Amino acid sequence: MSAAALSWRQYRLxxxxxxxxxxxxxxxxxxxxxxxxxxxxxxRDSQENLDIIVPGxxxxxxxxxTFNALATQMTFLREQGVLKRIHGTPLPGGSYLAxxxxxxxxxxxxxxxxxxxxxxFVFDIGWPKNWVDLAVFTxxxxxxxxxxxxxxxxxxxxxxxxxxxxxxxxxxxxFISSVFYNVDVxxxxxxxxxxxxxxxxxxxxxxxxxxxxxxxxDQLSDLAVLGIWTVAAVFFAIRGFSWxxxx
Amino acid sequence: MSQSxxxxxxxxxxxxxxxxxxxxxxxxxxxxxEIFGLLGPNGAGKTTTVxxxxxxxxxxxxxxSVLGFDPQQRPRALRExxxxxxxxxxxxxxxxxxxxxxxxxxxxxxPRSVDEVLEITGLSDRPDEPAxxxxxxxxxxxxxALALVGDxxxxxxxxxxxxxxxxxxxxxxxxxxxxxxxxKTVLLTTxxxxxxxALCDRVAIIKEGRxxxxxxxxxxxxxxxxxxxxxxxxxGIAQEREEEDPTALLHQLTSAxxxxxxxxxxxxxxxxxxxxxxxxxxxxxxxxxx
Numbered sequence: 001m002s003a004a005a006l007s008w009r010q011y012r013l014x015x016x017x018x019x020x021x022x023x024x025x026x027x028x029x030x031x032x033x034x035x036x037x038x039x040x041x042x043x044r045d046s047q048e049n050l051d052i053i054v055p056g057x058x059x060x061x062x063x064x065x066t067f068n069a070l071a072t073q074m075t076f077l078r079e080q081g082v083l084k085r086i087h088g089t090p091l092p093g094g095s096y097l098a099x100x101x102x103x104x105x106x107x108x109x110x111x112x113x114x115x116x117x118x119x120x121f122v123f124d125i126g127w128p129k130n131w132v133d134l135a136v137f138t139x140x141x142x143x144x145x146x147x148x149x150x151x152x153x154x155x156x157x158x159x160x161x162x163x164x165x166x167x168x169x170x171x172x173x174x175f176i177s178s179v180f181y182n183v184d185v186x187x188x189x190x191x192x193x194x195x196x197x198x199x200x201x202x203x204x205x206x207x208x209x210x211x212x213x214x215x216x217x218d219q220l221s222d223l224a225v226l227g228i229w230t231v232a233a234v235f236f237a238i239r240g241f242s243w244x245x246x247x
Numbered sequence: 248m249s250q251s252x253x254x255x256x257x258x259x260x261x262x263x264x265x266x267x268x269x270x271x272x273x274x275x276x277x278x279x280x281e282i283f284g285l286l287g288p289n290g291a292g293k294t295t296t297v298x299x300x301x302x303x304x305x306x307x308x309x310x311x312s313v314l315g316f317d318p319q320q321r322p323r324a325l326r327e328x329x330x331x332x333x334x335x336x337x338x339x340x341x342x343x344x345x346x347x348x349x350x351x352x353x354x355x356x357x358p359r360s361v362d363e364v365l366e367i368t369g370l371s372d373r374p375d376e377p378a379x380x381x382x383x384x385x386x387x388x389x390x391x392a393l394a395l396v397g398d399x400x401x402x403x404x405x406x407x408x409x410x411x412x413x414x415x416x417x418x419x420x421x422x423x424x425x426x427x428x429x430x431k432t433v434l435l436t437t438x439x440x441x442x443x444x445a446l447c448d449r450v451a452i453i454k455e456g457r458x459x460x461x462x463x464x465x466x467x468x469x470x471x472x473x474x475x476x477x478x479x480x481x482x483g484i485a486q487e488r489e490e491e492d493p494t495a496l497l498h499q500l501t502s503a504x505x506x507x508x509x510x511x512x513x514x515x516x517x518x519x520x521x522x523x524x525x526x527x528x529x530x531x532x533x534x535x536x537x
Binding site: 001006009013016017020021077079080081082084085087088089090091092244 | 301302303323326327329331333335336337338339340341342346350351353354355356393397
């Protein structure tokens with residue numbers, strides 16, 4: 001079987017495994033949507049706020065479905081020896097990872113789709129204004145956070161520690177990255193930290209895509225920061241990848 | 248590679264972790280179609296050696312050839328021809344037995360029939376059971392099923408029956424012998440001596456990263472030990488002597504008995520078992536073994 005066919009088989013297995021685990025499916029899938037509707041309800045009277053929250057939740061969803069999910073999943077599979085077992089078979093490592101990351105990317109795309117539909121029918125934002133922005137920032141956001149998740153799984157010592165490790169990155173990042181409110185309410189040093197991190201740039205791009213319709217050429221600084229993060233993340237994900245648990 | 252070339256060839260294999268030499272110059276060969284056992288106490292270097300052969304670890308020094316390949320290079324052609332049962336190894340939490348075996352079958356170019364593999368591993372009555380709810384012994388059978396479904400020429404079994412009840416062990420042994428009948432080569436590690444004696448054509452006893460002795464279980468016992476002659480003398484006292492060659496002693500005993508006109512009570516001539524050899528060679532590790 002070709003590497004592509006093997007990736008597809010792995011992808012289908014990952015999809016089945018995902019839906020058979022309702023708790024994980026809930027946390028990486030329904031929680032961001034719950035946030036969307038809760039914050040949407042809180043700020044329903046302020047279009048200005050909704051214009052921030054909707055792309056903010058879209059960015060949060062990308063991070064939750066890729067970074068959080070993959071960091072946790074890889075830690076579990078490595079600790080359990082599933083990765084080691086797979087490494088002993090002829091399945092190429094690249095096909096395996098393509099299947100796993102493809103599955104996470106599917107969750108991210110599904111959530112973006114739901115956010116778009118909600119933006120149109122619930123939050124009066126209308127259909128996306130710039131599909132190119134949407135495609136570019138969704139794809140780049142997924143690549144960046146998926147690679148960061150795989151790389152970060154090597155920092156997590158064991159599965160019990162995985163939620164703590166991912167949340168210590170995830171929660172501060174969403175609070176300073178203009179998910180729930182505009183970044184200009186932050187003190188300068190927090191705003192500076194946010195600007196150095198990738199999430200706010202995904203959200204800026206998605207805001208252009210969903211709300212303002214600004215052309216991609218207006219988002220070059222966001223693209224640059226995100227590009228640097230993505231290259232570094234992919235490098236560390238591949239360079240540091242381990243199929244076995246370090247003792 | 249010709250049929251007569253060994254399936255596995257290991258020459259002066261070494262593996263160090265810092266100052267500690269976990270494998271300190273190991274040599275052995277496994278012929279095609281042979282069941283070869285690596286026997287030794289915990290921490291002897293069995294798993295390190297096997298994991299080097301499986302391609303999981305890089306050796307520090309020495310020559311290793313597995314089916315003509317260097318496992319360290321991790322050639323896919325080698326992985327297509329080997330099946331691996333790791334010492335302890337988990338599975339997807341939500342996968343079902345048959346689903347797992349089918350998925351694994353897809354990794355190999357010429358897999359065996361999934362039904363057949365479930366049959367020989369005794370899992371055909373629970374194809375839809377989630378892997379996580381299998382008992383310890385059943386999980387081990389699933390490990391074996393996943394290792395066999397690619398129809399490998401060489402199978403690595405790292406402590407395949409640890410935690411099995413006696414009946415399950417006999418069944419597992421029968422399955423492993425079946426592999427040999429199919430012409431497969433098996434390398435197994437175990438710390439069960441009866442397992443090595445029952446299954447292996449040849450065993451190597453390994454301790455502190457070195458092979459202490461190697462050979463067929465029967466001759467291993469013979470070469471390392473002497474004959475043990477035990478009997479009850481004319482006063483009814485139990486006697487026991489160890490002899491390199493018991494001929495003279497037996498002659499003496501039987502002549503004396505004939506002269507007295509009585510028989511020799513409770514005479515036996517035995518050779519040390521693999522267990523005796525093992526315990527002698529690994530003496531200071533006895534506590535861990537028993």
